[in-house]
Amino acid sequence: MKRALQLLLPGLLALLLVACAGTSVRGTGDLGLVIERAAGHVALVNTSFRSAYARIGGLGDLSHASVVYSRDARYAYVFGRDGGLTKIDLLEARIDKRVMQSGNAIGGSISQDGRIVVAQNYTPGGIKAFDAETLELLSEVPAEYAPGQFSKVVGLADVPGNKFAYALFDGGEIWVSDFTDPKKPVTTRYPAGLQPYDGLVTPDGRYYLAGLFGEDGIALLDLWQPEKGARKILEKYGRGEEKLPVFKMPHLRGWSVAAGRAWLPAIGRHEVLVADASTWKETGRVAVKGQPVFVMASPDGRQIWVNFAFPDNGWVQVIDTLSGQVVQTLQPGKAVLHMEFTPRGEAVWISARDDNRVVIYDTRNFARLGEIPVDAPSGIFFTSRAARIGF
Amino acid sequence: MASLLLACPALPAAAEPSAARQKELIHLVRQDCGSCHGMTLQGGLGPALLPATLAGKPAESLVATIIGGRPGTPMPPWHQFVAEDEAQWIVARLMTGFPQ
Numbered sequence: 001m002k003r004a005l006q007l008l009l010p011g012l013l014a015l016l017l018v019a020c021a022g023t024s025v026r027g028t029g030d031l032g033l034v035i036e037r038a039a040g041h042v043a044l045v046n047t048s049f050r051s052a053y054a055r056i057g058g059l060g061d062l063s064h065a066s067v068v069y070s071r072d073a074r075y076a077y078v079f080g081r082d083g084g085l086t087k088i089d090l091l092e093a094r095i096d097k098r099v100m101q102s103g104n105a106i107g108g109s110i111s112q113d114g115r116i117v118v119a120q121n122y123t124p125g126g127i128k129a130f131d132a133e134t135l136e137l138l139s140e141v142p143a144e145y146a147p148g149q150f151s152k153v154v155g156l157a158d159v160p161g162n163k164f165a166y167a168l169f170d171g172g173e174i175w176v177s178d179f180t181d182p183k184k185p186v187t188t189r190y191p192a193g194l195q196p197y198d199g200l201v202t203p204d205g206r207y208y209l210a211g212l213f214g215e216d217g218i219a220l221l222d223l224w225q226p227e228k229g230a231r232k233i234l235e236k237y238g239r240g241e242e243k244l245p246v247f248k249m250p251h252l253r254g255w256s257v258a259a260g261r262a263w264l265p266a267i268g269r270h271e272v273l274v275a276d277a278s279t280w281k282e283t284g285r286v287a288v289k290g291q292p293v294f295v296m297a298s299p300d301g302r303q304i305w306v307n308f309a310f311p312d313n314g315w316v317q318v319i320d321t322l323s324g325q326v327v328q329t330l331q332p333g334k335a336v337l338h339m340e341f342t343p344r345g346e347a348v349w350i351s352a353r354d355d356n357r358v359v360i361y362d363t364r365n366f367a368r369l370g371e372i373p374v375d376a377p378s379g380i381f382f383t384s385r386a387a388r389i390g391f
Numbered sequence: 392m393a394s395l396l397l398a399c400p401a402l403p404a405a406a407e408p409s410a411a412r413q414k415e416l417i418h419l420v421r422q423d424c425g426s427c428h429g430m431t432l433q434g435g436l437g438p439a440l441l442p443a444t445l446a447g448k449p450a451e452s453l454v455a456t457i458i459g460g461r462p463g464t465p466m467p468p469w470h471q472f473v474a475e476d477e478a479q480w481i482v483a484r485l486m487t488g489f490p491q
Contacts, residue, residue: 037430063430081429104434122435152436169436197436197465213465245460245467248426249436310423311472335422353422 028073029343031090032382034351034358035065035078036375042078043374044093047342047349047382050360050370054093060084066107066379069386070132071114076381077132079108079119087135090383097135101128109158109391116182118164120156127153127166129182138182145171145189155199155210155252157390159223167196167210167219174199174210174221174230190230192219200252201390202262202277209233211252213267220280233280234264234273243268248309250293254390258301259321265292265306272306272319284324289315294338297321298363299345307336307350316350318366328366332359337377343384351377408477416477417490427465432489436465440485450486454478 030048036055040062044054059065061082068077075096078086083102088095104123110116110132117130126142143151151168159165163178174192177185194214201208201223210219210230216238221230250265257263257277263286264273272286272295290312296305304319313335318328333352340349347369350359353376360369385391408416421430427437438444445453457478460468473481484490 061429061431061433063425064435081435082431082433104429106435154436195465214463246465247423247467249465310426 026091028090028383030383031073032340032380033067033076033078033088033090034349034372034374034377034381035062035067035379037062037065037353037378038376040080041375042076042088043372043377044088044090045349045358045372045380047347050347050372052372052374056088056093056095058095059086059098063378064106067381067385068108068110068117068391069381069383070110071386073383073386076383077108077110077117079105081105083119083121085117085119085130085135099130099135101130101137106154107156109156109164111158111162111164111179112160112389113162116162116179118156118158118179120153120166122152125150125152125168125170127156127164127177129179129185131182139179139185141175141177141185141187143168143171143175145173154197157199157201157208157254159201159208160205160389163223165199165201165208165221165223167192167199169195169197172196172214174208174219176208176221176223176226188226190221190226192221192230193217193232197249197267198252200254200256202257203254203389205389209252209262209264211250211264211267213246213249216267218264234275234282237266237273237282237285238269241269244270244291246291246309247311248291248293248313250291250295250309253294253296254388255297256295256304258297258304261321263295263297263304263319263321265295267291272304274324286319286324286326288317288319288326289329296339296341298341298348299343303363305339305348307339310335313337330361330366332361333357338379340380340382343382349380351380353377406476408480412477413480416473416481419472420481420485420489421491432485440489442486442488445486450479450482453482453485457481 034043041057043052060080076088083105085101087097102121105121108119117132128140129138151170156166174190177187193212196210197213199210208221217232217235219230262275274284290308316330320327332350333355335353338351358372429435432440458470
């Protein structure tokens with residue numbers, strides 16, 4: 001009887017699914033999208049089949065576009081450079097809603113409860129909060145750091161308590177806005193340092209780090225004890241030496257913490273800086289091929305994958321977190337812009353803009369598993385981001 | 392060509408880059424300068440590089456910015472990748488509407 005049930009069960013399940021909603025019922029855990037920056041399209045992709053299953057256009061200027069996911073991982077919110085905010089339904093492969101929310105934007109984030117989507121803007125400088133369901137404007141926080149002076153906002157990240165942390169490039173501050181009342185956010189300001197260029201929240205949501213461009217160091221705010229203010233870590237890592245030119249700003253996101261350490265791009269040095277993630281003291285640095293742009297830990301924290309600014313943007317290097325050594329150097333294609341791990345990290349997808357392809361590697365043996373033709377790909381975003389703090 | 396010279400009277404007539412090199416320079420400006428200035432050059436971390444925003448700025452200082460960077464800002468020097476006459480060509484194109 002038990003065996004008969006086991007044999008029948010898959011068939012029954014299939015029938016049930018068909019009966020409920022046709023053959024299209026499925027989850028979204030293995031889906032994602034790739035930005036086609038030049039064409040203003042996105043390619044919807046499936047990481048189980050390593051293929052693209054749809055292409056959607058009409059998203060405007062997608063250079064430097066980024067994406068966050070709804071709590072149910074069905075909808076992608078795409079933040080375009082031109083201030084467009086587009087909500088895409090991954091299952092029905094169509095645009096659900098679209099608004100023009102500013103003149104010049106670089107990204108966004110979604111709240112802990114999944115109800116508020118926030119965009120970070122360069123022009124006019126500040127953040128804007130939208131209802132995640134309808135994309136109606138709820139409130140905004142202009143980044144007016146001095147009377148009449150507005151800053152570009154960088155490094156926006158969601159943090160626990162329906163708050164968002166971000167940094168002011170021109171204002172040199174970290175701001176934390178509490179959206180407990182989505183229509184009346186309450187903002188607290190913390191002096192940070194010269195020209196913060198991006199920020200990240202550690203995966204546990206405790207620390208907000210803002211990388212500084214205008215000085216050697218990183219500003220660190222303990223969100224569990226914010227009253228202590230932001231302090232500097234990795235100060236003077238350049239040791240007074242002249243910086244190398246930086247042809248592209250590095251990006252920080254919440255996955256540079258691995259094996260108890262934070263792995264961070266140095267500015268103007270061909271190095272990855274390593275700090276203990278509890279004391280925040282420097283524990284080492286790793287020499288790499290160029291100015292790091294993304295320094296990304298695999299989901300298990302065993303590897304750090306690094307890509308580089310122009311003119312070294314054809315390379316990708318892999319650091320083993322146990323030995324702290326570069327263990328692999330790859331050439332996925334021309335102008336590597338982004339990397340994304342599959343949810344549990346058996347593979348990594350890498351975009352090679354000028355070769356018009358996304359290349360997929362096995363993270364264990366670095367074998368090339370395949371490639372997908374995509375028009376000038378930049379950011380790759382999988383739905384596993386939906387459940388992460390700091391995105 | 393006449394209108395170009397009228398629009399940028401401060402620029403000496405420099406030899407034009409070859410057609411192949413022009414293509415490379417257009418790609419460099421749209422993609423790599425575009426990292427900060429935006430692929431459509433409407434600005435980002437760096438300022439917009441559209442004819443309206445550049446109008447009235449002396450072409451030589453824009454060329455010098457490309458070649459030598461701007462200390463105190465994230466603008467790096469590009470002299471390793473762009474020769475001076477190429478920077479002049481880029482500035483002239485930026486001021487009149489940059490090709491796709």
